[in-house]
Each structure stands twice: as C-alpha cells, then as structure tokens.
Amino acid sequence: MNTIRAILYDAGRTLIQPRLEAPDIWDFLGDQLGMKLARERALPDVGHHFYSRFGEDGMGAYDSDERARSFWASYYIQAMRETGVDLPKETLQSAADALYDWYQEPEQWLPYPESLETLSRADEQGLSQGIISDWGTDLVPILHAHEITQHLDFVVASAAVGAAKPHPDIFRYALVRARLQPHEVLYVGDSYISDVLGARTAGIAAVLIDREGRAPEVDCPVVTSLLELFDLLD
Numbered sequence: 001m002n003t004i005r006a007i008l009y010d011a012g013r014t015l016i017q018p019r020l021e022a023p024d025i026w027d028f029l030g031d032q033l034g035m036k037l038a039r040e041r042a043l044p045d046v047g048h049h050f051y052s053r054f055g056e057d058g059m060g061a062y063d064s065d066e067r068a069r070s071f072w073a074s075y076y077i078q079a080m081r082e083t084g085v086d087l088p089k090e091t092l093q094s095a096a097d098a099l100y101d102w103y104q105e106p107e108q109w110l111p112y113p114e115s116l117e118t119l120s121r122a123d124e125q126g127l128s129q130g131i132i133s134d135w136g137t138d139l140v141p142i143l144h145a146h147e148i149t150q151h152l153d154f155v156v157a158s159a160a161v162g163a164a165k166p167h168p169d170i171f172r173y174a175l176v177r178a179r180l181q182p183h184e185v186l187y188v189g190d191s192y193i194s195d196v197l198g199a200r201t202a203g204i205a206a207v208l209i210d211r212e213g214r215a216p217e218v219d220c221p222v223v224t225s226l227l228e229l230f231d232l233l234d
C-alpha cells in the first residue's frame with residue numbers, strides 16, 4: 001500500500017464514541033417522560049433501523065440535518081414503544097428530540113484512547129487526513145472540541161453534502177475536495193456495509209475496525225486499534 005497518501009476515517013465508533021451508555025439513555029428518556037424506565041434494557045439494533053429506512057433515492061437516512069434528526073427520533077420512539085410506554089406520539093417525539101439535542105453537545109462524545117495518537121502519527125508521516133461521516137452538520141464542533149480537527153484537512157458530513165454512506169457520492173465528493181485519487185486513499189470505519197462496501201464502491205480500499213472482535217469473517221483487512229493501520233501502510 002505504498003501509494004497511500006491519505007487516511008480517511010469514519011467518525012462515530014471509529015474516532016469518537018458516545019459517552020452515554022444504554023442506562024443513561026433510559027434515564028434521560030424517563031426524565032423527559034416523567035416516569036422510570038428499566039435501565040438494564042438493551043436498545044434496539046441501530047443498523048437494522050438504519051438500513052430499513054433507506055430512501056428510494058438510495059442517498060441514505062443521513063443526507064440532511066432533518067433526515068438525521070428524524071432517523072434518531074424514529075429510533076428512540078420505537079425504543080420507547082418497545083418498553084411498553086403508552087403515551088401520545090407528540091410526547092415521545094419531544095423526548096426523542098431532546099435526546100437528539102443532548103447528543104449534539106460535544107461533551108457527550110469521547111475520542112477513543114488511541115485516536116489522537118493515530119492522528120499525530122499520520123501527521124508525522126506526512127499523510128493527509130479527513131473524515132467522511134454519516135452525521136449532521138453538528139459534527140465539526142464536536143470534533144473541534146476534542147482537538148481532532150487540527151489534524152484534519154477536511155470533514156465531509158453527509159447532511160452537509162446531501163449524500164450518505166454507503167452511497168459512493170459522499171466518497172467521491174471527498175476525493176474531489178481533497179484532490180485525491182481512489183488508489184491513494186485508505187478508509188477506515190466500523191461498519192462493513194456503510195464504510196467498507198461504500199468506500200469500495202468508490203474504488204477506495206477500506207479497513208474494518210472491530211475493537212470488540214465481534215465481526216464475522218470479512219473480505220477486507222480488520223484492525224482492533226487505529227494504530228494497526230500503520231502496519232498495513234508499511
């Protein structure tokens with residue numbers, strides 16, 4: 001991979017993680033609804049919800065701030081309904097909106113332990129770096145608060161460019177913006193479908209990050225830490 005000039009990253013669960021765990025989410029929603037929700041309950045599968053909402057245009061559930069918000073609102077409403085909460089839709093909607101707003105605060109996110117070291121090391125090696133993420137336009141303030149943007153040449157958030165992963169348009173947009181050819185880029189993300197298959201559709205080699213070692217056998221390189229990317233580059 002010695003023609004690689006840039007490492008591009010997914011954001012959520014690749015460079016940064018939510019500080020909130022499921023019990024915090026149930027507590028927050030319960031407070032909004034004025035009731036106690038069982039804290040130990042698992043949340044519904046996000047990936048399943050995401051892929052079931054693909055629009056006919058294939059641009060994904062995240063191609064605008066409105067669609068990103070409505071994706072998460074419908075997800076939280078479904079989660080609350082599955083716990084047996086029997087309240088009017090508007091009540092659930094306003095609790096879900098409040099949770100979405102809470103997630104927009106930078107302090108609700110944390111970089112992974114090796115994220116900043118990886119970004120610094122790539123800087124030292126003279127690599128370009130950028131982010132291609134399915135996210136609302138609130139992504140940049142979050143990255144900025146965690147001192148990630150100083151290592152980046154660009155951030156492409158799906159809601160800002162009108163195309164979301166795994167559609168190749170979001171990857172193509174980033175390539176044009178960074179003046180990179182697909183073969184010059186290594187892309188890393190935690191979703192096989194959105195990140196690996198999406199990047200590949202745009203001709204970009206992709207690596208799956210699987211920190212918990214839960215992924216099935218896949219046809220791409222798999223790392224458990226971002227620092228392992230440098231082994232692939234050597």
Ligand SMILES: [Mg+2]
Nearest residue numbers: 010012013190
């Ligand atoms: Mg991700």
